[in-house]
Amino acid sequence: AGNFAVTTTSGPGLSLKSEAMGLATITELPLVIVDVQRGGPSTGLPTKTEQSDLVQALYGRNGECPMIVIAASTPSNCFDYAFLAGKLALEHMTPVVLLTDGYIANGSEPWRIPSMKDFPAINPPIVPEGTKGYMPYARDEKRLARSWAFPGKKGLEHRVGGLEKDFIKGTVSHDPMNHQRMTDIRAEKVQRVQEFIPEQEVIGDKEGDLLVIGWGGTYGHLLTAVQEVRKNGKSVSLCHFNYINPLPKNVNEILGRYKKILVCELNMGQFANYLRTNFQEYNYLQFNKVQGLPFTVVELVDKFNKVLEGK
Template structure:
């Protein structure tokens, strides 16, 4: 189709929003995957309601999916949207605050009824005036009616037809941003090939109807093109943080030459890791959906004793339940990776929202002197690398490792350059295959202070493990005070010695200056965007973002000493800042904290940094 008035943009943020049953997650995923196939950098933010099934048409039940696609690698899903697709008044009301000035708003006109407006909490029958949208480009197509018309001879019932309205909205956006429909149509054919091909055909026709509506009615003055990003050469795919975590664990098992075992209890937002691992029977992965969190970690500890690379996955409340068994893994000195996909807490809290409030629990949430390695991933794609690293450290150092991600990066997605496994190191656990002269002593240690890993069933390697303190060499039960002191010191020294096996901390930007921004885990994309924008303005700002938390990298003190001011930004009330004060008391730390169940915005970060630089 010939087009006029095509404008080229560097980046665009679209937010798809509607009721939980309106298919917004699928709509956003198909748009983002299509953009990724065109070579755009993308970053996504699925935003689920916290209630399993909130009342339809209410603000509490609004589900959203935000995608940021650009002509450069995506660092974050964007603060505010250029286009809002709202399937009902509640979605419009919930997302009004996220509109950029002059944004395009597409709302299903059929949904603007007195009943829907009342459910959404509007005081009048004119939502556009009430929300002061006169300065925005508001388009109100009757999406439901046109979907029904397009599918009137499909043979589907009315309920099934109305469910296709999200594809009508997707077709509008495909036209508006010059996206081809081919990938989305192939996905629909594959998804419904066996279940119901008629559903696939109906969705494709609805998509075409939306595309043709946008092309023929001239309600959009322009269409837009976002050129491909300049990415490093390689084979890419879109990946979410949870899937990347699962695959990184599989890679670690492969490089160790051991079977992977995952014992877990389903919990939002970590369940997808268990589901993804359950698909990998072709790689020898074994999964157990346990009856509770405690059973999940205990099966994993048993699997580690039996010679598996053992993993358990959870979120904050589940990590609490696993704490006693995690102490058992520390005492037995068995390798174990615990993945904690953090969510808003405490208790059930905000199960579909993001937060970084489990750090103190990960560091200290066990009885006794019970140190473990703590790491954090920063982006959806680097969840692969840090899951691999967690497995490597756990197996080579014979210690539990907690890997922290969060709901933001676990559910979000971005292009991932598929690595070659030859570029990843072989993992060499201290496996003992045969008894040495004089007999096997289970707590004799190597240069990493790791004890030998002897699998059961081998003659001469019989030994005891358990929760009671063991003799520092023989492994027999010991109540000797001096031996307990020695073992406490040794276990702490073993974790501290991991510092020799991790990279030095890096700084983005000048290596000294006025302000050092410090963050950890999933906040990196937003912090990096804010810092880079200030650097482009000539401000003396640098970023120091942490992935290795216990132990901290060796050169942290030297880095901090080179900056006049340090601000620690985290999605909690200051847990990492408090941890840094314990280790490096000579520095003053400003804090910027947020506990809204949402990631930082670049705008609010920049305002904070401007304030600190001006003081």
């Protein structure tokens, strides 16, 4: 009891874990789930890559159940984003999904083993034993995270479980307005993570004709293809996402600076639809591939040129 929980899985296992993810959300306890995405549905293509678990990671639980979702983009930065997932889960007292995929999992690259002294401290809101007047769901104003009292600490006994909690005391509550308030606060808590993640970056021109958007493990192919097209003097830039829920707070500003937006992903358009939900004022073109294979630079360059030419 009181240990930090981390588990790894792929798409079918993520489905099986949905009930536990909902429990971690309503109890507001830290948990990290690493999903190495593969071709689906069901057993599907168990050794092939895909990015088709995004919607499941965002919404695949009963009730209003928001969670932090981030994605690694290279074999080496899996370490960095795993560390970050743990830091976010512990400091914000909420479950986090870290998405990777089969291409990253089977890939490799040189990686300098880091020194942990170079990483930021992790400061979970643990309640010291002997604290007087402890209320399990009282929150800090900055993160809206509740404090964490480990089981067995004398004087800090409290109830946890899957039933809705009183806003402060944490006792079972079926009060309609309390449920509304707790639903709102759980959503706002995830949204406030925007203040603790970096702003989204763009590789290439800060405004122009075409913005290529990707996320997760497609980074290497998209970057190489964008660089190839830019060598020919064409206005194309790359906006590659690692922070998915919440999105960085400057995304809307970025999207408004380009004439065309092309979302490339190894599914049928899940991130494109997510962007449409959040930023409805823009038109999103799509390039999708669901073959158990990564993009190739050749097909990406061809697609970029056709979009720039209006084909």
